[in-house]
Amino acid sequence: MQINLQSHEIILLKSLEDGMQRTIDELAAALKTDQSAIVRASLTLKKYELAEVSESETYIAKLTKEGETALKNGLPEKQLVQEIIKIGPEAKLDLIKFTSKNIAIGYAKRKGYISMNKTGKGIIIAITAKGRDSLKAQTPEELLLKRAVTTRKVTREELELLKSRKLINYTSKTIRTIKATPKGAELASRIKIKKQISRLTPELIKTGRWSSVALRKYNTTAPVSPVYPGKRHFVNQATDYVRKIWLEMGFKEMRGPIIQTSFWNFDALFVPQDHPARDIQDTFFMDLKSENPHKDKKLVEKVKKAHEEGVCNSAGWQYKWSHETARKVVLRTHTTVLSAQTLAQLKKDDLPAKYFAIGRCFRNEALDWKHLFEFNQVEGIVVDKNANFRHLLGYLKEFFKKLGFERARFRPAYFPYTEMSVEIEVYYPERDAWIELGGAGIFRPEVVEPLLGEPIPVLAWGPGFDRIIMDYYKIKDIRDLYKNDIKQLREMKQWMIG
């Protein structure tokens, strides 16, 4: 028969090389493993007739209180004899004070240590010669008791005897022992086991001793406790991808403050001063005041004129434009404010020009699962005298395609600063639904002329972005975007688009 042994079975066989019988307990302790592993290994060795496994019963005796006293002071009957001797050659039964008097008298009488006579004065107990002799040596029972608790070499009958005298209690246990067969011992003598090592040390590597040791094998399929990587926030991962899209398409990035004057946030974009968007219900106003709508007074005058009487043949909004209103400081309600500021800085030589921004915007809204007071907007402008409406739709379609939306469509909309105004919708196949993502358009001449100096077409867009992030990460509650639940952040997948 082909012998095929696993490493732990070889180790067990090697430990039985001397042919001695060993218990499972001993082996488990010696080999630093658990008993069941030894049992399983021993069965394999037995199968190949390399070892014999035998079972035997052993008993564990435990002294009772009486047993403890007997071991120290002799059996009760002998103690009785000593007690009586103290009183005299004989004693009156009533005078004997002894804990287990009745049991002791019973045994003493049975063993002929004492004689009892009924007299007129009561029962008189006298010590016999046998009784006196008993004190000279330990009785066989006493020797047995000693043997029962110091060694395990006692039989069940002997233990029963001691138990019947209430000197001990005992329990029994099956002991498995293993012993190598001569064939096993011979094989073991030929095995050379390398030392088992759990950790490869610099010492082992350096000295080359690694070749004479064995590295303990692991259970490589066992589960391990998780580790958590450092990670970019998922919203920032998505944001970075959007930035990449526009950069690849040749757009320059705009950045700017979130605190803005109403002049830039609204007036420069031709939003009339009594427009509902400028109400306190929608816009955050700050405890700050700007000294002027803007330091460039000429620009302020141009914007004012656009509102009051119009520029480039526009009728304007025809109302009295107020510096006071334009000076109010707000949290930007859209990144379009950055586009306005960029237009104001552009020179003729810079054209055609393409810019983008992605940034946090604000609306004064109560917080619930659908509404947040901060949101991300993706802003873009194309400043080009030859730009047209089809280009606007082209850029938008390409952008959403790069975000994974094969289908995008456009509906008429209204914004005070664009004309055409477009609402963008993308198609979600799994929901079979078109979802609105926000607006786009071509800036009105009344916006562009004061800022840029000539009313050339400026394509502009500012769709929201949070909805796309929420959908990608299967987030239902918009507040979860900034909840920062550490468990969620640790386990969240990376942004895998692009």
Added chain:
Amino acid sequence: MPTITLDKKKVLKLIGKKVSDELLKDRISMLGTDLEKLDENEITVEIFPNRPDMLSEEGFSRALSAFMEIKPGFRKYSVKKEKSKVTVNNLPKEWPYAVCAIVRNLELDDGKLRSVIQLQEKLAVTLLRNRKKGGLGIYPLDKIELPITFTSYKKEKIKFRPLEHEEMLTADEILIKHPTGREYAHIVKGWKRFPVFTDAKGTIMSMPPIINSHDVGKVTEATKNVFVEGTGTDLNTLKIAMNIMLTTLADTGGTIYSLEMDYKTRKFPCPDLDPRKMKLDKSYANKLLGIELKDTDIKKLLSKMGIGFEKGHALIPAYRADILHPIDLVEDIAIAYGYENFAEKIPKISTIGEESKEAIFAKKISDTAVGFSLLECLSYHLASKKHLAGFMRKKDENIITTTNAVNIEYTALRNALLPGLLKILSENTHNEYPQRLFEVGKVIKPDKTSETNSCETLSCSVIIADIKAEFTEIKAILESILNSLAIAYTIKEASHPSYIDGRCAQILINQKPRGFLGEIHPQILNNFNLEVPVSAFEIEFNETDYA
């Protein structure tokens, strides 16, 4: 933006053709009105603020039937001349304008009356900005006697029975006792004289912009002839509102009669429903739209929007409030052409993309921090003042606040990132430790030198909450990040109320203080309900670090 609910049967009747729901849905959306619901009986749409003329069943159907080419073209309304005038005098400077007209032979029913009243209300809310710019009134003509005067009375002199009220009230009583009076009292606050319409007998018809008289200012289904007025602060807006109301009444079947408005300094008839002419250059439209339209195409497309086109000029209906510039006509052409019919195109313009230096730098900080197994967090820019100041053992200063935030927990702008990170730790005590977080973002502080009196600075904060958190590790991380970013720095002994004394240091770049690092003060841990030690740093950057 106003949302209106329309009777679908009535709309279909006004359109004059049976149309499937599918087509109706599509056409309503592509006309530039946001369809919210369309069922068996009702159409609910959001009307954009540039089209107040669509705020009634009549106006909506007028636009839709033209757009669907069922009733295209410029719609002409005939105006007959009423031989009466309205005298306008002695008006308070706060409410100086009025326009008035008459409509006869109305056949109002429950639905039409509802539509007219809805229009009156929606115009007041939108075009007239919650009556701040003006209001409209309609009166049963048969209960009043022409001619009519619009003047003002000392408020003590005014007494009449307001709409739906049992008793006669004085002006002051109306503002206190009548629900409508209470609602709009803020508009007339502080006025010495109140405007009133009176008829030939001197009966007070109404007290604009608050309320009409119940006796002579209540229109019912039985009303055949009406007097219509609009009063307010802006004559142009009033004229538009009036035109929208009158054309709607005409669409219900009435005939418009004009009145002469007699102001002391000038006279003019009302209404003037002649179309406004605007020159439209064909090449301007074609260039902007990227298509090739002929004059005949333009004429046809504009007719779908109810606009006439003759000899290079558009004829704009008097009820259209939104055409300020030829660009608005181009948009109407685009809508009529159909946004869905434009072929998208990306032009071949060569421009070079460029990332903002600040954005690149912020990303480099984050990428470096991630290498230390730090988890990036993202917080709101708005925070609570309590967290920024008191909780951090700092004084309530250098914090910019909003004046009108709805959420009382978020009224201030963060002037540091650290309080936000501590708040995140306090919300994550049930999650596994150690917790190692960072944030890179803007902090906002007052700054007298800027136009908005504020400045926004890029900041980075790292925080470690762990039973073993201490100074050495946080200092090692800070130094490693700064070394990685090639920024020379010095660390100086310092104390700061947010850190434990003796376990805090200051970070300097070019000898200028930029932030602190150390072990967070136990009082702060108590404030945020944290039970493990926390070490942290926050450092602010500026252009000199990455330019």
